[in-house]
Amino acid sequence: MQNEIQFLLNEDVVKINNIDPNTTVLKYLRDLKNLRGTKEGCASGDCGACTAVTVEIVKGRLVYRSINTCIMFLYSLHGKQLITVEHLKKNNKLHPVQRSMIDHNGSQCGFCTPGFIMSMFSMFKNREQTSKKNIDRYLTGNLCRCTGYKPINLATKNMYSYGKSDHFYKNEKNILNKLKSINRQNIKIKYFNKEFFIPSNLIDLKENIKQYNNCKFISGGTDIALEVTKRRKDFESIIYLGNNKDLKYIKIVDKNIVIGAATPINDTLNILKKYYPSIAEMYFRFGSLQIRNVATIGGNISNASPIGDSAPALISLDSSLIIEGNKTRTVKLKNFFLSYKKTLLKNNEFIKEIIIPIDKKSIFKCYKISKRFDDDISSVFMAINLKLYNNLINKIAITYGGMAATPKSAPNTEKFLKRKTFSYKNIILAKQYLERDFKPLTDMRASKNYRKIISQNLLEKFYLELTNNKKITVN
Numbered sequence: 001m002q003n004e005i006q007f008l009l010n011e012d013v014v015k016i017n018n019i020d021p022n023t024t025v026l027k028y029l030r031d032l033k034n035l036r037g038t039k040e041g042c043a044s045g046d047c048g049a050c051t052a053v054t055v056e057i058v059k060g061r062l063v064y065r066s067i068n069t070c071i072m073f074l075y076s077l078h079g080k081q082l083i084t085v086e087h088l089k090k091n092n093k094l095h096p097v098q099r100s101m102i103d104h105n106g107s108q109c110g111f112c113t114p115g116f117i118m119s120m121f122s123m124f125k126n127r128e129q130t131s132k133k134n135i136d137r138y139l140t141g142n143l144c145r146c147t148g149y150k151p152i153n154l155a156t157k158n159m160y161s162y163g164k165s166d167h168f169y170k171n172e173k174n175i176l177n178k179l180k181s182i183n184r185q186n187i188k189i190k191y192f193n194k195e196f197f198i199p200s201n202l203i204d205l206k207e208n209i210k211q212y213n214n215c216k217f218i219s220g221g222t223d224i225a226l227e228v229t230k231r232r233k234d235f236e237s238i239i240y241l242g243n244n245k246d247l248k249y250i251k252i253v254d255k256n257i258v259i260g261a262a263t264p265i266n267d268t269l270n271i272l273k274k275y276y277p278s279i280a281e282m283y284f285r286f287g288s289l290q291i292r293n294v295a296t297i298g299g300n301i302s303n304a305s306p307i308g309d310s311a312p313a314l315i316s317l318d319s320s321l322i323i324e325g326n327k328t329r330t331v332k333l334k335n336f337f338l339s340y341k342k343t344l345l346k347n348n349e350f351i352k353e354i355i356i357p358i359d360k361k362s363i364f365k366c367y368k369i370s371k372r373f374d375d376d377i378s379s380v381f382m383a384i385n386l387k388l389y390n391n392l393i394n395k396i397a398i399t400y401g402g403m404a405a406t407p408k409s410a411p412n413t414e415k416f417l418k419r420k421t422f423s424y425k426n427i428i429l430a431k432q433y434l435e436r437d438f439k440p441l442t443d444m445r446a447s448k449n450y451r452k453i454i455s456q457n458l459l460e461k462f463y464l465e466l467t468n469n470k471k472i473t474v475n
């Protein structure tokens with residue numbers, strides 16, 4: 001067991017263990033390293049001013065991910081390289097993305113600029129094409145209040161015209177070797193009465209867990225870090241799951257998609273897209289790229305928010321969870337939520353795996369309704385899984401988020417529709433049953449009346465989209 005973490009800060013090897021485990025990467029950079037190019041705007045993952053880039057070895061090559069340093073815990077950098085905006089310029093020469101930003105007048109007050117530059121840099125390093133879709137995907141997590149997005153988008157579109165290579169390419173071998181030389185053993189850091197534990201595998205995680213009375217699991221940290229930055233909480237025992245090789249995978253096993261709970265959402269999208277394109281499409285609107293680069297489905301489910309996006313979709317698909325702790329148990333996701341933010345998880349239990357059955361004959365769609373298209377939390381979410389037999393509804397599972405204290409199915413509506421003809425008339429009749437299933441509340445995201453109407457209209461939208469074989473959008 002090691003007692004320090006090790007990572008590369010730009011190109012320098014850093015070893016630390018004498019910093020409070022609740023410290024964020026942003027605080028470390030600005031207050032302890034005096035690297036103040038990385039800005040603090042919102043401290044909640046929303047504005048992107050704090051964006052930096054982490055680099056990890058995946059399948060033998062370096063993968064660059066933009067991240068929000070304001071909501072990443074410092075010790076979760078173990079084994080990675082962290083690139084900050086200060087490191088882009090080399091020998092007095094600006095990086096191609098910086099040159100492009102200047103030439104396209106992409107910066108006015110400059111507060112958001114380092115964050116945009118780092119998002120553009122991660123796109124550059126991943127050699128992404130500068131299509132509109134890709135530019136939107138890389139930049140939705142960055143807000144600018146004065147320049148406007150047109151010059152910034154143009155700067156991104158034309159960034160490769162300033163050169164396709166940079167000093168990072170020349171140094172890749174060196175970085176690969178430095179990262180490979182970092183020890184991947186378990187790490188436990190004690191800091192006064194606080195502890196940060198990074199188990200590298202499942203067995204060691206399960207063995208050590210017994211020592212804790214009440215530990216806090218962290219996967220991506222995109223929910224939990226806000227407790228520290230916004231609510232001023234201070235955790236005593238943190239167990240970081242994001243480096244655990246036995247919790248990070250996505251594979252197909254016996255007609256199921258099986259996902260390790262600590263796999264970043266971004267790493268699940270290629271496979272999800274193949275089997276359930278509607279989920280993948282929804283996940284492209286989940287937070288921003290910075291969020292999806294670290295946030296996990298395990299964290300999203302465990303957080304048990306009634307407006308979390310994964311649960312309604314996965315409940316409709318009849319998914320299950322493997323839960324580990326003293327014992328291993330399998331539970332249906334539909335039974336996992338007990339009441340508002342309460343789940344079946346006992347003290348020191350964690351989700352190991354999410355199992356999503358593949359049924360090629362079922363028709364699955366999910367809809368996220370939020371005030372803003374990208375990087376916003378749902379007001380209402382609906383997922384439907386339908387199986388027809390000669391146009392009769394053989395099987396139907398309808399689940400909503402944002403309509404109750406937990407993600408919840410619509411049993412009265414399902415019962416009404418089951419074994420009925422899949423017709424417009426029956427769908428319209430089914431709308432009134434939703435009123436028996438849900439008594440939504442008014443809150444900052446939507447009024448109860450809005451929720452009632454939207455939930456009903458989503459049912460109709462589903463029918464119309466399916467029967468007309470086209471997407472229906474409302475401007």
Ligand SMILES: Cc1cc2nc3c(=O)[nH]c(=O)nc-3n(C[C@H](O)[C@H](O)[C@H](O)COP(=O)(O)OP(=O)(O)OC[C@H]3O[C@@H](n4cnc5c(N)ncnc54)[C@H](O)[C@@H]3O)c2cc1C
Nearest residue numbers: 045219220221222223224287296299300302308309350351
């Ligand atoms: C800017 C921003 C945008 C967001 N957008 C969305 C959005 O569009 N849709 C949405 O649904 N959510 C959104 N979120 C919320 C958050 O990103 C998600 O809930 C995310 O999936 C949480 O995953 P995580 O790995 O970061 O969880 P963490 O923050 O690491 O953990 C969340 C909770 O789950 C527990 N936990 C984590 N992993 C496990 C495990 N394996 N077993 C047991 N307990 C565990 C933690 O102890 C904690 O209580 C957003 C958050 C931010 C900051």
Ligand code: FES
Nearest residue numbers: 041042043048070
């Ligand atoms: S400071 Fe706004 S996203 Fe981090």
Ligand code: FES
Nearest residue numbers: 108109110144145
């Ligand atoms: S340049 Fe001022 S906020 Fe973007």
